[in-house]
Amino acid sequence: MSEAVTAPAAVGDSEFDRDTAVTERAPGLHDIDLSEGWTIFGAVNGGYLLAVLGRALADTLPHGDPFSLTAHYLSASRPGPAVVRTETVRAGRTLSTGQASLLQYDEEGREVERIRVLASYGDLDALPDDVRTSAKPPAIPPPGQCFGPEGSPVPQGDQQPIADRLMLKLDPATVGWALGQPSGKGEMRAWFGLADGRDHDPFSLLLAVDALPPTAFDLGISGWVPTIELTVHVRARPAPGPVRVAITTRNLAGGFLEEDAEVWDSQDRLVAQSRQLARVLRG
């Protein structure tokens, strides 16, 4: 008897969709149970949290697609119950602006804010088709020549819950750090998708920009690199299939660094750009 062929999960009916869905308790107040499944070394992944906040804002604002979304990470989120408070700052014809906070409760039942987000939303399908992009897609070998957690020297996400949910294949040129030979260039490149085959949408792009190992590893730094602030611009609705993510750091100074990510879809379209400011905590 042959194994049943599993069909890829559909957008709207996948683990990612279920785990990022918020339930509206009252206008501007949403409940969510942060899933253990998106943790790495006990910490809930920042991109997953961004998708949760992004969906709560999409439910709140008259427009459904994040165009520009900025998050300040205030304290570490834990798996379990959380609430998202949302506010409409401005509802315009083409764009709407909103604000959101992710909150959890400490042992004494006090609210602790985890993340605050400020974002402008629009309708990606309403944009004209003009493209005059001088940026070029990153040169990444085909996925079969890239490194995933299985049978690779890369410990990224190994045996971590999130690893089961991601399809992450690192460019061999940016995995030297795992063998003690970082390139020193501050680059990280990978193919990225959901493990269950769900295609990308604007919310999974929020996950894509913060799912690779830190570029600091490629600079020979092995400590924790917590994100202070992350801004994503979603520029187009992604075509089906995995995306390519290229991240670079140009300025490591004073204990902080920026990480710039570009996300390219299967049609060679630059679908998202992000920049984060992160702190380098030496191990």
Next chain:
Amino acid sequence: MSEAVTAPAAVGDSEFDRDTAVTERAPGLHDIDLSEGWTIFGAVNGGYLLAVLGRALADTLPHGDPFSLTAHYLSASRPGPAVVRTETVRAGRTLSTGQASLLQYDEEGREVERIRVLASYGDLDALPDDVRTSAKPPAIPPPGQCFGPEGSPVPQGDQQPIADRLMLKLDPATVGWALGQPSGKGEMRAWFGLADGRDHDPFSLLLAVDALPPTAFDLGISGWVPTIELTVHVRARPAPGPVRVAITTRNLAGGFLEEDAEVWDSQDRLVAQSRQLARVLRG
């Protein structure tokens, strides 16, 4: 009788400092009169407004230097009275996070929000001296070989109030658009300072990142390019003297573009990085 030699204005005692100073009316509530002097074609400059909001947050938070500041521009500010509401989101040891809104009043006396800001502040002087920056300062000819409003073909700011307050000298390689010959590269480079000789500080860097003509001009687009969202990272306290600002656009698509700015000080240090998402409104 010879003309009196005017000494350069000092940080803290210059037109920029006076025009961005907010007065605290109550905790979290600040008054300001937005100066006519920082307008261009009737609109108050976005970078000047950022400096106003940035100073109100510095007065509110336990830390005084903007590390990462994001602004969403909601409606056009007009010269005249405005209020800035500020809120401390989180006060930490190394970093504090705050939020601010700039508000004005319409004819019926209703509050209209102009800009909302989310920012994290720290202490630039407390940072270690390590610098491992792979970015290179832009190659700009000396100021004497660059173009200012006086006697140049560039109409930027000509006879506009803000032009009297800025020292802006554009790289000849990025002024072709003013002669009908845009390079098509989406670049803009300039020397930038205050006209009264005031040296830079973190707040004038907020002005620096949004003071050059739009890169869209260098792409052959002449319409208005309003900023939707702008994020600035201030990475070091700038040394005395004018800074060099280099702005590039890599992705013009769907009627939107990003503008990435780097600001370099006289000691060849990358003191600020910014990215904005702007909309292209065809003229």
